[in-house]
Amino acid sequence: MSDTTRPLSAPSAEAEDAPAAYSPWRDFLGRFVRNRSAMIGIVIIVTLCIVAAFAPTLALHPFAEQDLMRSLERPLTPGHPLGTDVFGRDIYSRIVWGARVSLQVGLMVTSVSMAIGILIGCISGFYGGRVDLVLSNLINLVWGFPLILVALLFVTVIGPGLTGAMIATGLVIWSGFARIVRGEVLALRSREFVVAAQALGRGNLWIIFRHILPNIIGPVLVIASFTMAVAVIIETSLSFLGLGAQPPTPSWGSMLNEGRAVLYRAWWLATFPGIAIALLVLGFNLLGDGLRDVLDPRMRD
């Protein structure tokens, strides 16, 4: 692959001094580790993943356990570090369990939309012509549409629920991938190594998988990171409106919705789940920013 893959950066001076040691992956890793925002992002994401994975151990109570005698307890009461909600459920525990919901939704939505986006972007960029005319218009149309509106349309039809919210988000969010992939493929298609492969009589699919896809991993990773952030925001927004996760699922968005109802009596209900959402979204935004700087400084905004 090294003969066809564009190096992720121009080889640095040290790499030229030691010709055998240069590898784009090592170069990438080295710069990734030294990038501050990428590292902060990774730390936040990994921490939240650990929280999600060990939720049964870390949580003090099951997420649906009610105790109506201890409704709306303040934070720092014994047994309830972040207080309780209207039903006396432990907010800390529900936030811990909620990490699972948000990460699952984010991962599902991102992988589905990545697949759709790469497929459409590749076809549009590689085949060009009328196919590209139709597909690029479709991509632009979907891209210009506010995600929340399309998601609301889907949720109206399917009915409120996490599945509907996830399908809705996945079906509209792919355009971010498709735009970038199409642009990259358009640029790669006329590169020497692609033309050479065509001259050697390689099939289109072979060229796409062997020469095109390995070269667009970088930009795709950047978009994937930002997409995770957007997916989490859309899911929590829908849950906040009461149209996403349904009770007693501990979604951070629906917790904030419950907090809105008792805003004047219990500030903690509307505060802590929001910190969790903002942290997760910030983590993926930081990672995306960092990856973009490391992989291709020209892609900045």
Next chain:
Amino acid sequence: MTRYLIHRSLFLLPMMLVISALVFVAMRMIPVDPAELVVGPYATAEQRELARQKLGLDKPIIAQYGIYLLNALQGDLGRSFKSGKEVTALIADTLPNTLLLGSVALTFAYLLAIPMGVLAAIRQNTLIDQGAMTIALIGISVPNFWLGLLLILTFAVGLRWLPATGSGTWAHLVLPSITLGLQYTAIVARMTRSSVLEVLRQDYVRALHAKGLERRKVVYVHALKNAVIPIISLMGLHISAVVGGSVIVETIFAWPGTGQLLINSIIGRDFPVVQAVLTLLGATVLLANLLADVLYTLADPRIKYSAHR
């Protein structure tokens, strides 16, 4: 340019038809009988049948869509299942509020963001730059519905400076427009910064420096003009994003706009209203995107707008 505009505008009409058809079909796919929503669960079979005929549900779906379109063109979007009011009246009542909120939010965002981004770019890699960009990153990461709750908690519940919900005075407008605008402040500030940085690296800026022009003049007179044009031209995209954002912000602050109308109608299964509002918002987005394209080509004549767009 004129040809491009005509071309794009001609494209707009079929797109609006597509959106109205999509929304229409989606509404018909809902596994609920609209007739039952109108007459209630205790109605007899005959009553229900009568309601079906009255709503035109006994006709084939294409005929239904045709009737809907003809009526819509005459300004009749049907009546709300819930209140019995005309949908056009409901929209006419709420749309001005949404437009007011959206324009105040966007103005606020741009007025704050452009100086912030310029300052960050001119003082690149200083504390000012890092501070501004940290604030911007947090602004992008905080979801607007949480920001709204925090603002209510601080300024309405805690300090009692501003009303939490409702409308009528300018004070009611403050918290919703900050909530709606802050995200775009962050996005625009980040874009302004990188746009200014890019312009400052250009050859002609270096030439101006070499000519001996004052640094301040180079930055504020020559560089800024070229850096800000692409930012302004992205306003169209932000208008369509604000249309989406208003849905949530209006719900939090009980702002009597079209977004709140949409959410209440979705929850109340008031489908004629949902259908009309979604189609309207869709059309608004199409218009905003057209505006974005036009502004973009005006700002950068190098973009070819004939062949591939």
